[in-house]
Amino acid sequence: MVQRGLKNVVAAETSISLVDGENGQLIYRGYDVKELALNYSFEEITYLLWYGHLPNSKEHHQFSVLLSNNRVLPPYVYQVIEALPNDMNMMSQIRTAVSALGVKEFSWKPHIEQAIRLTAAIPTITAMIYRKISGKEIIPPNLELYHVENYLYMLTGELPSFTHVKALEAYMILTMEHGMNASTFASRVVSSTESDMVSAVTGAIGAMKGPLHGGAPTGVIDMLNEIKEKEHAERWIRRKLEKKEYLMGFGHRVYKTCDPRAEVLSTICQRIGQDDAWLNLAGYVEKMAILLLNEYKPGRKLYTNVEFYAAAVMKALNMSPDLFTPTFTVSRMVGWTAHVIEQSLDNTIFRPEARYIGNQPVEC
Incomplete structure (x- = not known):
């Protein structure tokens, strides 16, 4: 074969x-x-x-x-x-x-x-x-x-x-x-x-x-750019999921559970994100997205992948x-x-x- x-x-x-x-x-x-x-x-x-x-x-x-x-x-x-x-x-x-x-x-x-x-x-x-x-x-x-x-x-x-x-x-x-x-x-x-x-x-x-x-994880940056503020996150994500559109930066073809690289970057961003508005927004969007993915796609176990936080870090650095x-x-x-x-x-x-x-x- x-x-x-x-x-x-x-x-x-x-x-x-x-x-x-x-x-x-x-x-x-x-x-x-x-x-x-x-x-x-x-x-x-x-x-x-x-x-x-x-x-x-x-x-x-x-x-x-x-x-x-x-x-x-x-x-x-x-x-x-x-x-x-x-x-x-x-x-x-x-x-x-x-x-x-x-x-x-x-x-x-x-x-x-x-x-x-x-x-x-x-x-x-x-x-x-x-x-x-x-x-x-x-x-x-x-x-x-x-x-x-x-x-x-x-x-x-x-x-x-x-x-x-x-x-x-x-x-x-x-x-x-x-x-x-x-x-x-x-x-x-x-x-x-x-x-x-x-x-x-x-x-x-x-x-x-x-x-x-x-x-390049440009799709994640486009998503965060569109959300802009924490108060817009839930409505934006719900609209995407209700249209059955793909949420960039979530899910991985190798990792069937949490991507360990994303977990670490999430922790780093939580530690230092209060000093950077973009990293702070990314951390909030991650939590909201996982919550809503569990609501809209129960049992699918869709978690943040490294691409999500790669985009957040690169954007925070103005790269x-x-x-x-x-x-x-x-x-x-x-x-x-x-x-x-x-x-x-x-x-x-x-x-x-x-x-x-x-x-x-x-x-x-």
Whole structure:
């Protein structure tokens, strides 16, 4: 029987993460992602995914310095970015710039030093391309800032608030890894040919560009924009449900219960939402929507998915929709590189079969 899209086909073994859709769990290296996103930094969770354990304070400091010291791009990559046309899709520009990093140091077997170089470089690449397209002066990286803080600084040219850094950091921790998704599978397929890490993540970026995988959650932003105020939420949602229209940001094809990533972002937004009107509105709309979904669709168990709070966080940060998928890419670079390294440690080339359904040979 043909399993279209390889659905439910186990193609690899991994110790990096577990996506448990039935029980609503996402596990990184044996740790529940809820605990990690609420209590640790981007650097600490990156270290966990690459090295297999959480860092102590000395390791955390040394690793953070190493990551920040690799933010500066080689001069020729700046030239490549400057030469790319502004009407070229932003993800295509990112893919091209990342590909340009593939110098001799990446010709060896994948290892963590290469992962550090790519993960440190991609926020710089993304911010540079965004500001170039926007007609703004390019901001060089600030080596004194942490990873997420520096990314926001390079996008805006201003030091971000603590509230915004914590919201984006939680989002990026929650999206840096998610099992054998399309882009991660693409990276492992390329790596399985014993190609280099840059080629593998370039393939992953190409997969992420597709709207079925890395599509921006603009529908959620449209919904929140239309609701505008808390007092409008119930009436707006009821009208949607009575028309049997889809409520954006609710339900997930993998998680059959609460999406753990959405749960964490909801908690983060409750902690800091009082300081941000948009996050405050999003938290209220979530509660009202779940209440009404249970009323209109009893037994369906429709909960908030990560897309809902991704939209809320991005909007609170005043991020252009053009930055949604690129920011997802900035975080997922950690997971891709972890999988490329794991693939190289016990490699078998991916070579599935295809059933031929074309014409048989015709006799002359």
